[in-house]
Amino acid sequence: MENEAGALSRVAGLFSARGYNIESLSVAPTEDPTLSRMTLVTSGSDEVIEQVTKQLNKLIEVVKVIDLSDGNHIERELMLVKVKAVGADRDEIKRLADIFRGCIIDVTDKSYTIEVTGTSSKLDAFLEAIDNSAVLETVRTGASGIGRGDWVLKV
Amino acid sequence: MNEELTGAEITIRCLQAEGVDCIFGYPGGAVLFIYDELFKQDKVRHILVRHEQAAVHAADGYARSSNKVGVALVTSGPGVTNAVTGIATAYMDSIPMVVISGQVPTNAIGLDAFQEVDTVGITRPCVKHNFLVNDISELAITIKKAFYIAATGRPGPVLVDIPKDVTQQKMSFTYPEKVSMRSYNPVIRGNLKQVKKAVELILSAQRPVVYTGGGIILSDAAKQLTELVKMLDFPCTNTLMGLGGFPATDRQFIGMLGMHGTYEANMAMQYCDVLIAIGARFDDRVIGNPKHFYNENRKIIHIDIDPSSISKRVKVDIPIVGNVPDVLKELIKLLKSTKEDPDQTALAEWWKQIDLWRERDCLKFDRQSEIIKPQMVVEKLYEITKGDAFVTSDVGQHQMWAAQFYKFDKPRRWINSGGLGTMGFGMPAAMGVQLANPKGKVACITGEASIQMCIQELSTCKQYKLPLKIVNLNNRYMGMVRQWQEFFHGNRYAESYMDALPDFIKLAESYGHVGMRIERPEDVEGALQEAFKLKDQLVFLDFITDQAENVFPMVPGGKGLSEMILV
Numbered sequence: 001m002e003n004e005a006g007a008l009s010r011v012a013g014l015f016s017a018r019g020y021n022i023e024s025l026s027v028a029p030t031e032d033p034t035l036s037r038m039t040l041v042t043s044g045s046d047e048v049i050e051q052v053t054k055q056l057n058k059l060i061e062v063v064k065v066i067d068l069s070d071g072n073h074i075e076r077e078l079m080l081v082k083v084k085a086v087g088a089d090r091d092e093i094k095r096l097a098d099i100f101r102g103c104i105i106d107v108t109d110k111s112y113t114i115e116v117t118g119t120s121s122k123l124d125a126f127l128e129a130i131d132n133s134a135v136l137e138t139v140r141t142g143a144s145g146i147g148r149g150d151w152v153l154k155v
Numbered sequence: 156m157n158e159e160l161t162g163a164e165i166t167i168r169c170l171q172a173e174g175v176d177c178i179f180g181y182p183g184g185a186v187l188f189i190y191d192e193l194f195k196q197d198k199v200r201h202i203l204v205r206h207e208q209a210a211v212h213a214a215d216g217y218a219r220s221s222n223k224v225g226v227a228l229v230t231s232g233p234g235v236t237n238a239v240t241g242i243a244t245a246y247m248d249s250i251p252m253v254v255i256s257g258q259v260p261t262n263a264i265g266l267d268a269f270q271e272v273d274t275v276g277i278t279r280p281c282v283k284h285n286f287l288v289n290d291i292s293e294l295a296i297t298i299k300k301a302f303y304i305a306a307t308g309r310p311g312p313v314l315v316d317i318p319k320d321v322t323q324q325k326m327s328f329t330y331p332e333k334v335s336m337r338s339y340n341p342v343i344r345g346n347l348k349q350v351k352k353a354v355e356l357i358l359s360a361q362r363p364v365v366y367t368g369g370g371i372i373l374s375d376a377a378k379q380l381t382e383l384v385k386m387l388d389f390p391c392t393n394t395l396m397g398l399g400g401f402p403a404t405d406r407q408f409i410g411m412l413g414m415h416g417t418y419e420a421n422m423a424m425q426y427c428d429v430l431i432a433i434g435a436r437f438d439d440r441v442i443g444n445p446k447h448f449y450n451e452n453r454k455i456i457h458i459d460i461d462p463s464s465i466s467k468r469v470k471v472d473i474p475i476v477g478n479v480p481d482v483l484k485e486l487i488k489l490l491k492s493t494k495e496d497p498d499q500t501a502l503a504e505w506w507k508q509i510d511l512w513r514e515r516d517c518l519k520f521d522r523q524s525e526i527i528k529p530q531m532v533v534e535k536l537y538e539i540t541k542g543d544a545f546v547t548s549d550v551g552q553h554q555m556w557a558a559q560f561y562k563f564d565k566p567r568r569w570i571n572s573g574g575l576g577t578m579g580f581g582m583p584a585a586m587g588v589q590l591a592n593p594k595g596k597v598a599c600i601t602g603e604a605s606i607q608m609c610i611q612e613l614s615t616c617k618q619y620k621l622p623l624k625i626v627n628l629n630n631r632y633m634g635m636v637r638q639w640q641e642f643f644h645g646n647r648y649a650e651s652y653m654d655a656l657p658d659f660i661k662l663a664e665s666y667g668h669v670g671m672r673i674e675r676p677e678d679v680e681g682a683l684q685e686a687f688k689l690k691d692q693l694v695f696l697d698f699i700t701d702q703a704e705n706v707f708p709m710v711p712g713g714k715g716l717s718e719m720i721l722v
Contacts, residue, residue, distance in 0.1 A: 001338070002338055005287075006275060006279075006287075009276070009279065010279060013279055013280055017280050047466070047470075050466065051463065051467060054462045054463035055463050057462070057463075058461070058462075058463055060283070060284040060304060060336070060338060060339050061338055062338060063337055063338040155337060
């Protein structure tokens with residue numbers, strides 16, 4: 001979409017006005033600074049998704065809409081988790097982070113801050129694997145997606 | 156080097172360049188520089204309304220009756236919030252319109268300044284698009300884009316919010332000849348493969364119906380529609396927004412369809428085998444409950460410029476996205492080139508069935524009544540104006556009777572708020588219609604409840620000598636509310652009685668207009684004739700009508716098309 005003030009609120013407003021749900025939304029400018037790319041995760045029947053796509057296309061600032069889940073695609077989300085880490089738990093948490101290919105990016109004597117990247121379901125799995133009472137804080141970016149292979153989304 | 160102009164001058168020069176001859180507005184602090192420039196020129200005429208809602212409705216009526224873009228000018232804050240009802244009305248009915256609003260100076264935005272509102276935020280859900288012009292260098296191109304977006308594709312209102320300091324700054328001015336936007340490219344031609352499929356389906360039809368809406372009117376496709384329907388000898392029904400798209404006096408016209416549509420139109424919709432929907436959107440007031448609609452099998456062709464209107468409430472078989480007249484031309488061309496015809500025996504059988512439905516005479520009413528029946532007033536209005544008036548309406552029972560009993564043979568003659576259902580629309584819209592058609596006969600069919608929602612515009616009509624004929628069907632009730640309360644709420648008429656009504660005659664006279672009260676059926680015709688003889692005067696005709704009259708047929712909310720309540 002056009003990288004213009006207010007474009008994001010049109011998308012968000014459309015979803016709330018028509019009763020569609022937004023599971024996650026991530027947006028930033030692209031290599032062309034006049035354009036922003038947004039990855040929006042939503043759910044609904046085929047009819048609802050068809051309407052969502054058509055309604056988004058109608059927004060003047062939206063340049064192009066594709067449904068990444070129509071084809072092969074790659075999806076990544078970044079999560080930062082601050083967990084309680086004292087005593088024997090410190091090693092256990094480090095091992096778990098390694099298994100999920102996470103990195104510990106900040107350390108105090110009582111806590112770790114772990115960075116995990118992957119599909120949204122992988123991040124969910126990591127949170128499930130960690131003892132719930134140890135989690136102090138989480139922050140997630142929402143998914144970003146891109147098509148697989150040589151196929152390119154061009155304007 | 157071009158001469159340097161202020162933002163206010165640029166705004167007016169842009170309007171002139173767009174060929175705007177008439178705008179509707181109300182001044183205020185944030186737009187004073189723009190008004191100052193309006194004052195210094197005479198190409199753009201400004202009509203001063205008495206409330207911003209009326210400015211937008213008037214611009215709307217102007218646009219609907221002329222196919223030009225309507226323009227309204229309002230100030231910041233309350234000027235804009237008053238305009239919102241009008242903007243939402245135009246949005247729901249896809250009316251091309253540009254609204255220019257003043258805004259507090261850029262350095263005051265966000266500081267809760269006097270008369271500041273987030274105009275772009277407030278209007279976002281009810282405009283096709285809106286802009287805040289932060290920089291004078293963007294002003295001309297933004298206004299160009301606004302007119303382009305408003306008038307192309309599926310039309311709609313576009314708002315341009317201009318901060319006061321931008322109207323003061325100076326800049327060299329050239330009006331862009333053209334505008335192109337990578338993110339906005341409305342489709343014109345329909346997909347030829349789809350049009351071919353449509354032709355095949357049309358040729359296979361045994362019980363066809365052509366169902367058309369406001370899209371025919373907005374895209375000026377009445378000529379092509381009429382040619383297509385005549386050529387095929389198919390029955391044709393129009394929605395409330397589509398009346399006039401096909402001549403109502405033609406044998407092939409089966410009336411309006413929907414909640415208060417005719418028995419024959421609704422039955423034909425329900426039991427057809429091929430439905431050709433053009434510039435219509437299968438909304439809840441048209442097809443009722445979609446589940447009930449699905450009880451019968453039929454194939455549907457849907458032609459519309461807006462892809463999101465297709466398969467929204469009803470799944471269709473052959474969607475064609477494109478500009479309606481262009482698609483119809485293509486369709487007619489292909490049909491002419493084929494040697495086949497639809498099954499004429501089946502079509503004759505279908506017409507026989509439709510004629511049987513017609514015999515129900517679903518719009519009958521008591522013609523011997525000693526109290527004035529509202530239907531009779533509309534019929535007489537039709538006769539006296541020879542079907543050639545511009546008719547606006549407000550919202551409620553009178554609106555439905557106007558739609559049922561005034562036979563519109565031409566497009567852009569029937570002007571009403573179909574989508575939003577805005578009471579108060581009728582008189583200001585009629586002002587816009589009269590200004591766009593100075594020689595036209597303009598009648599506003601209204602009720603005593605609706606008319607009071609913008610009654611202040613009697614003053615505007617006086618100032619500009621607009622000789623409207625206000626046909627007030629006065630039953631001392633919010634009639635449609637009363638009807639629903641009678642049918643669905645056990646005759647409990649909660650707050651629907653209009654107590655303490657003004658004396659409309661004296662009210663009209665106090666503004667310098669002519670008022671007439673008509674209480675007997677035998678006086679209706681004479682009063683209307685006299686009113687239209689007063690060519691230069693606004694005449695307020697207060698018809699005292701039957702309080703108990705209901706609009707029939709009626710498809711109750713949530714019911715199916717064949718589940719009508721009949722007289």
